[in-house]
Amino acid sequence: MKIKEILAKTRPVSFEFFPPRSADGIPDVLEAISELAIYSPDFVSVTYGAGGSTQAFTEEITLQAKNDLGVEVMAHLTCVGQNQEELDRVLARLEAAGVENIIALRGDPPRGSTEFVAVEGGFRHASDLLKHVKSNYEFGVAAACYPEGHTESVDLTADLEYVKKKVDLGADFLVTQLFYDNQYYFDFVDRARAAGIQVPIVPGVLPVLNSAQVRRFTSLSGSNIPPQLDVLLDKYADNENSARDMGVEYATEQVRGLWDAGVPGVHFYVLNRSYSVSRILDNLQIPGHTRPN
Ligand SMILES: Cc1cc2nc3c(=O)[nH]c(=O)nc-3n(C[C@H](O)[C@H](O)[C@H](O)COP(=O)(O)OP(=O)(O)OC[C@H]3O[C@@H](n4cnc5c(N)ncnc54)[C@H](O)[C@@H]3O)c2cc1C
Known part of the structure; x- marks a missing residue:
């Protein structure tokens, strides 16, 4: 089912995973997906790596989640390292396999590079990929947005203009970058x-798993750490279990605040660790997304 149709009926709870570096790691990711499948996610998604075999793992995990675990899926696709012809091959395979949803992204530069460089015959911006997908395929398409602005954008106004471009080109909904306030x-x-953007804007939430990781992610994404969280990250810098417990409490309150304010859904960045998100959902007791008795 297209996620657009799901959004018209309900406020989806969804989970994002990432592909492993080697094929040996695929069962662990599938296990994390099935551990969270008991919470009846409306869809799950798997990120797309910057190149090599992990891109094939993304496809494999996405298809297994759909076919073997029976969960609706959204395939991530980026402009990194592949030209239009190569991306068309991926899109054709996804279409043939019955995948109905894509999130069209520019992608982060591969490890070791700081700047995104379009490949010969490839796309420069997510909007270029999105336009191509909308013109040639039937997928429902999502796009990314950045409440605190994308790190490369000149200012918030210009950033929003480019988000609007993605919506005008046919993005059905937006998923946000992580934020803690x-x-x-x-x-x-x-x-x-x-600015005239009317599509659902689904917040993306990353529970703190450990202090150093959150500091690294926020510095990469340009997201601010609110003072009260900053203190807690310092307090639990050397204690991963306590940091994770604090992260569960913090994300529970963060999602409660969003949900009560009527957000159109919540997308959890799971980082392949099911423990925190299951505890958060146990705390929240969102109807339709509770642990079965
Ligand atoms: C929900 C979500 C999922 C993600 N999944 C992945 C993933 O699977 N794999 C991965 O590698 N990364 C992923 N990312 C990270 C994302 O790829 C990076 O943040 C990337 O730097 C920007 O991607 P984008 O799709 O927003 O790009 P774009 O929309 O192309 O924007 C990138 C930058 O270019 C600017 N811009 C956009 N259009 C134009 C234009 N026409 N002219 C000039 N400037 C322009 C924007 O303001 C912004 O600063 C994800 C991010 C989010 C929020």
Whole structure:
């Protein structure tokens, strides 16, 4: 089913995973997906790596989640390292396998590079990929957005213009970059609506798993750490279990605040660790997404 249709009926709860570096890691990712499948996600997604075999693992895990675990899926696709012909081959395989949803992204530069460089015959921006997908395929298509602005954008206004371009080209909905202060999300939605963006904007939430990792991710994504979280990250810097427990509590309150404010769904960045997201969902007791008795 297209996620657009799911969004018209309900407020989806969805989970994002990433592909392993080698094929040996595929069963672990599938296990994490099946551990969370008991919470009846409306869809799951698997990120697309910067090259090599992990891109094939993304496809494999996406298809196994759909066919073997019976979960609706959204395949991530990026402009990194593949030209249009190569991307068309991926899209044709996904289409033939019955995948109905794509999130069209530019992608992060491969490890070791700091700047995105389009490959010969490839796409420069997510909007170029999105336009190609919308013109040639029947997929439902999502796109990314950044409540605190994308790190490369000149300013928030220019960034929003490019998000609007993706929506005008046919993105059915947007999924946000991680943020730890809900006010950034609410302000972004207000600015997006004022700019004429009407599609659902689904918040992406990353529970803290350990302090160093959150500091690294936020510095890469340009997301701010609110003072109260900053203190907690310092407090639990050397204690991963306590940091994870704190992350469960923090994300529970963060998602409760978003959900109660009427967000159109929540997309959890699971990082292939099911423990935190299951505890958060146990805390929240969202109807339709509770642990079976
Ligand atoms: C929900 C979500 C899922 C993600 N999944 C993945 C994944 O699977 N794999 C992965 O590698 N990365 C993933 N990312 C990270 C993402 O690829 C990076 O943040 C990347 O740097 C930007 O991707 P984008 O699709 O937003 O690009 P774009 O929309 O192309 O934007 C990138 C930058 O270019 C600017 N821009 C856009 N269009 C134009 C234009 N026409 N002219 C000039 N400037 C322009 C934007 O303001 C922005 O600064 C994900 C991010 C999110 C939020």
